[in-house]
Amino acid sequence: MTRPLRVGIAGLGTVGASVIQILARRNEILTQRHGRSVQVTAISARDRTKDRGFDLSTYRWFDDPLALATSDEVDCVVELVGGSEGTAREIVETALTAGKHVVTANKALLAKHGLALARLAEQKGVALAFEASVAGGIPVIKTLREALPGNAISRLYGILNGTCNYILSRMEMEGLTFQECLKDAQRLGYAEADPTFDVEGFDTAHKLAILTSIAFETEIDAEAIYVEGISSITPLDLTMASELGFRIKLLGVAERNAMGIEQRVHPTMVPKSSAIAQVMGVTNAVTIDADAVKELTLIGPGAGGDPTASAVVADIADVVLGKAHHPFGCSVDRLERASRAPMQRHEGGYYIRLTVHDRPGVAAGVAMRMAEAEISLESILQKRSEKAASQDKHGRSGAPVPLVLITYAATESAIRSAVERISGDGLIAEPPQVIRIERE
Structure with a gap:
């Protein structure tokens, strides 16, 4: 009979508790589907007295999560501690070094140390799985x-x-x-x-x-x-x-x-x-x-105990099936060091909200600065202030009013340059709002 996959869970917050509960109610189906059962054999958390909705005494408790990560009773370590450094990083590095599979939901750790950890997993021939690190229950x-x-x-x-x-x-x-x-x-x-x-x-x-x-x-x-x-x-x-x-x-x-x-x-x-x-x-x-x-x-x-735990269990199921994917889709050594495309060169449409003084020539001055930066305007809208105390014969109050510009495709640097010049001209009463437009 095939030995169960023995799982140790470090971190028993909402997600960790949900993982244990999902495995308990789905283990028979997982066993039928994959030909091998999953058994949670070890757990670790900061507070042993906290009520987590299940009986802690049925699992071996580790006060030291690093001891859990090297235990002979654990084949797969689930890290749910969180954070890019400290205990979380030590748990994952220790488990991989010991030849244990690792499942984690830790996006901060992966964003900072993912390449080094993936290389270690590939060297040891074990899984480093992290579906739960992005978008919760969505299998992206x-x-x-x-x-x-x-x-x-x-x-x-x-x-x-x-x-x-x-x-x-x-x-x-x-x-x-x-x-x-x-x-x-x-x-x-x-x-x-x-x-x-x-x-x-x-x-x-x-x-x-x-x-x-x-x-x-x-x-x-x-x-x-x-x-x-x-x-x-x-x-x-x-x-x-x-x-x-x-x-x-x-x-x-x-x-x-x-x-x-x-x-x-x-x-x-x-x-x-x-x-x-x-x-x-x-x-x-x-x-x-x-x-x-x-x-x-x-x-x-994208978050929550059960959705995130669902992604963790999916990774555990892959380990049961012997799927030790390259963590990032291909060998770490094949990953390219891509050129960074500077934000200043980004090109697209923009929404620009300027709080301008309601007086003659302001809109023309704004349009002139946009033209100087070779920015074409798709539309320009001005909202009158409802709180203006008085107006001249042309209906202008002199009070600050919002002027909204929608641009055709322009570069970030051109937009920033134009807005800076408009500000320098004394045409705006408040810091400008710039929001990029992402069209279909």
Whole structure:
């Protein structure tokens, strides 16, 4: 009889507890399907007294997770501790060095040390699997690595952080401010007490770095990613986007162009008609543009105990089947060091909101600076201030009013240059808002 795959789990938060519960209720089916059962033999966490919804006494407890990682009773180590350094990194390195398979949901660790860890796994002939590190329950890594070998991928982009998508969705639907929605997200457990990692785009950047490496067979280059968060987005921006036929989403975008691989994370206007614009709340989505399948969009729960645990169990099932894939789709030695495409050279449409003084010649001055930078304007809209105390005979109040520009394709450097000159001319009363447009 084939010996069960013995699994040790380090980290028993929401995901770790869900993994144990899913394996308990699905193990008979997994055994029938794969011809080998899975047995959780060892667990480790910081607090042994916490109620996790199951009987801890049925598993061997390790106070030291590194001892779990080298235990003779464990064939596969599941790391759910989190963080790019410290205990999480030590667990994974120790387990791989000991010839254990490793399953992890740790995007920060992979974004920083993924290549070194993948090389170690390949040398030891064991699996390093991380489906759960990106987009929760959506099987995007498996799709990129295993389902699309007949495709040349040109671009991928997606909503990779449920916290940000929840906040932007609430802001749009209810007209709330960023701070109001953030407080509600924290109350509901969608955002951390310190939400910086999520709302400023760093979580999305880590996930994008992993997807980029697999999609384009390049070395992970998280430092090459241009990152902006959503904290500057206002209800007015969302209203204007809607009037113009767009929605604002925090996207991670990676594409290959003549200059190299462009990676960027920032608020983006997407057409309301696009599949990704329909994704609201904490849901995630990833769209892959490729030559054979054309456009493929995967949508599903991007976080949470059960969805993330589902991805962890899928990786464990691959280990049961003896699938020790190259972690990034091909041997680490074959991954290219891609040229970085500088953000200044990015070209596309832009939404620019300027808070200008409502007086003669301002719009003309703005248009002149745009023309000097060789930027063509698709449209220009000016919203009158409803709070203006007085108006002249031409209906102008002199008070600050929003002036919204939509450009045709222009480079990032040209946009930044024009906006800087407009600011230097004294035409605007507040810092400008610049949002990129990602068309279908």
